[in-house]
Amino acid sequence: MKYETVIGLEVHAQLKTKTKIFCRCPTEFGAAPNDQVCQICLGMPGVLPVLNKKAVEHAIKAGLALNCEISETTKFDRKNYFYPDLPKGYQISQYDAPVCMSGHLMIDGKKIRIHRAHLEEDAGKLVHAGAAGLHGSDYSLVDFNRSGVPLLEIVSEPDITSPEEAKNYLTELRNILRYIDVCDGNLEEGSFRCDANVSLRPVGQKELGTKAEIKNVNSFRAVQKAIQSEIERQSKILDDGGRVVQESRLWNEADGKTHSMRSKEEAHDYRYFPDPDLVPLSIESAWIAEIRATLPELPEEKRQRYVNSHGLSLDDAAVLAESKDLADFFDETLKLGANAKLAANLLIGPTTAYTNDNKIEFTETKLTAKNLADLIAAIDSGKLGSTNAKKLLLDLLATEGDVNKVIEEKGLAQLSNEDELRKMVEDVLAKSQAQVEQYRSGKTKIRQFFFGEVMKISKGKANPEVTNKILDELLPQPEST
Amino acid sequence: MITSKDVEHVAKLARLALTEDEKRLYTDQLSRILEYFAQLNAVNTDGVEPMSHALPVVNVLREDVVETPPGHKTLLATAPDAETVTSSAPDGTEESKSFFRVPKIGD
Numbered sequence: 001m002k003y004e005t006v007i008g009l010e011v012h013a014q015l016k017t018k019t020k021i022f023c024r025c026p027t028e029f030g031a032a033p034n035d036q037v038c039q040i041c042l043g044m045p046g047v048l049p050v051l052n053k054k055a056v057e058h059a060i061k062a063g064l065a066l067n068c069e070i071s072e073t074t075k076f077d078r079k080n081y082f083y084p085d086l087p088k089g090y091q092i093s094q095y096d097a098p099v100c101m102s103g104h105l106m107i108d109g110k111k112i113r114i115h116r117a118h119l120e121e122d123a124g125k126l127v128h129a130g131a132a133g134l135h136g137s138d139y140s141l142v143d144f145n146r147s148g149v150p151l152l153e154i155v156s157e158p159d160i161t162s163p164e165e166a167k168n169y170l171t172e173l174r175n176i177l178r179y180i181d182v183c184d185g186n187l188e189e190g191s192f193r194c195d196a197n198v199s200l201r202p203v204g205q206k207e208l209g210t211k212a213e214i215k216n217v218n219s220f221r222a223v224q225k226a227i228q229s230e231i232e233r234q235s236k237i238l239d240d241g242g243r244v245v246q247e248s249r250l251w252n253e254a255d256g257k258t259h260s261m262r263s264k265e266e267a268h269d270y271r272y273f274p275d276p277d278l279v280p281l282s283i284e285s286a287w288i289a290e291i292r293a294t295l296p297e298l299p300e301e302k303r304q305r306y307v308n309s310h311g312l313s314l315d316d317a318a319v320l321a322e323s324k325d326l327a328d329f330f331d332e333t334l335k336l337g338a339n340a341k342l343a344a345n346l347l348i349g350p351t352t353a354y355t356n357d358n359k360i361e362f363t364e365t366k367l368t369a370k371n372l373a374d375l376i377a378a379i380d381s382g383k384l385g386s387t388n389a390k391k392l393l394l395d396l397l398a399t400e401g402d403v404n405k406v407i408e409e410k411g412l413a414q415l416s417n418e419d420e421l422r423k424m425v426e427d428v429l430a431k432s433q434a435q436v437e438q439y440r441s442g443k444t445k446i447r448q449f450f451f452g453e454v455m456k457i458s459k460g461k462a463n464p465e466v467t468n469k470i471l472d473e474l475l476p477q478p479e480s481t
Numbered sequence: 482m483i484t485s486k487d488v489e490h491v492a493k494l495a496r497l498a499l500t501e502d503e504k505r506l507y508t509d510q511l512s513r514i515l516e517y518f519a520q521l522n523a524v525n526t527d528g529v530e531p532m533s534h535a536l537p538v539v540n541v542l543r544e545d546v547v548e549t550p551p552g553h554k555t556l557l558a559t560a561p562d563a564e565t566v567t568s569s570a571p572d573g574t575e576e577s578k579s580f581f582r583v584p585k586i587g588d
Contacts, residue, residue, distance in 0.1 A: 034556060279540070
């Protein structure tokens with residue numbers, strides 16, 4: 001049977017704060033175990049959590065960037081469950097009054113709705129020491145450094161219909177959070193984590209099928225693979241007349257499959273109630289306006305502007321907007337009067353190849369917007385040919401320098417002087433009588449040879465247009481064949 | 482009405498092992514507590530905002546400024562059980578990591 005895939009994604013984004021959400025412990029990654037914990041994030045009796053203002057502001061900012069409604073009043077609730085990484089026996093989260101509601105983001109012109117986004121604290125980390133591992137021992141070792149780190153859980157509506165779309169959604173979401181500087185989006189360090197709810201339904205059916213929740217997917221590539229494998233697993237069950245069990249499944253990168261996490265029958269009874277230690281939060285419109293004023297231009301707006309005002313293709317616009325660093329640099333170059341298409345071509349082609357080859361970030365290159373603008377001006381005015389322009393760009397990525405000086409010093413300037421070029425063409429033709437004869441006899445393809453010789457003599461500096469014009473003048477009329 | 486099944490469920494969630502006598506006792510006590518709520522339910526609350534906190538206070542917030550935490554030694558000294566794992570790097574230097582040791586909870 002033909003099935004339709006329905007995917008909803010839950011992302012846990014770590015908010016970029018110096019301290020945890022309810023205490024003043026630092027959040028820095030990589031500290032020695034249990035060195036970033038205190039009485040509050042350990043849940044000792046009698047302590048009082050106090051909400052971090054920055055975490056709330058980041059959550060509001062993310063909500064605005066994701067076109068959400070920001071709740072006027074919101075509160076924190078206790079989500080009760082027992083697990084060794086949870087010192088209090090409950091996680092402080094938001095149940096029925098999340099800070100952000102009903103938003104959306106755009107991927108390739110399609111709107112993916114966001115159901116809600118709420119603030120919560122992260123749990124600690126279990127360390128399965130020893131050969132016996134967790135299952136073999138009767139105790140766990142716990143590092144509580146992450147306990148109380150602020151998270152924004154962003155829940156999409158089930159609007160995603162393919163593994164690729166899931167990847168695109170995550171890419172765009174992470175990009176937005178990075179643009180607004182509320183999350184560093186580092187998957188390896190766990191500051192951007194994703195669970196995927198996947199279900200199938202026969203094409204045309206309205207109601208949703210039974211879903212499985214896939215956990216432990218820690219790269220965008222893994223998300224795609226995990227969802228694909230889950231689609232195949234569920235299709236097979238349904239094809240065989242079986243029934244999908246609602247459960248959590250763990251993605252295993254090694255065997256490329258999802259595995260049941262042994263569904264606990266009573267797992268979903270969290271007995272939420274308002275946390276009496278925390279007072280409600282009232283978010284006034286003035287505060288929202290203040291935060292809205294700090295929003296930068298977002299990826300979708302940038303893409304639209306690049307296409308509509310600067311004539312870029314949607315693909316090129318998307319590549320530039322995918323990195324805020326690259327996009328900001330491109331904008332700065334445009335401000336210096338550079339030709340947008342040339343700037344985009346140089347940044348997307350040779351520059352990206354250079355950063356990929358050298359495994360560095362764009363910000364680690366030595367290129368400045370002024371240099372790129374000067375380089376483009378030199379190309380525009382005919383001073384620099386395209387071959388030498390690319391060479392010079394590679395120099396400017398690797399070392400600092402003044403474009404016009406380097407052009408002089410390295411003699412890269414394009415040769416457009418007709419008299420000089422005419423002399424070169426004459427020399428080439430005089431030395432290549434045999435080829436000239438071939439040309440005359442009708443083998444006009446050999447014209448490329450003369451062009452190449454002129455380039456060789458001029459060390460790539462000959463202006464191609466002028467060279468071609470002179471070749472037209474000086475080559476004999478070929479006999480028609 | 483609370484049944485002994487409800488009590489077993491709640492006890493399991495709270496990781497409590499109850500004897501049959503305790504189950505009977507708590508079934509009875511919890512039922513009477515809920516009966517009291519049934520009395521409260523009789524009050525007409527139409528048009529009354531739900532209250533999530535007893536104090537008429539909102540927005541208790543703090544600035545995002547770090548305070549140096551006590552450190553693992555101090556905190557682990559207060560824990561009933563802890564473990565320090567020492568491992569040596571290829572270059573011979575030793576690294577110790579200290580953890581809370583907690584009983585394995587769960588299924």
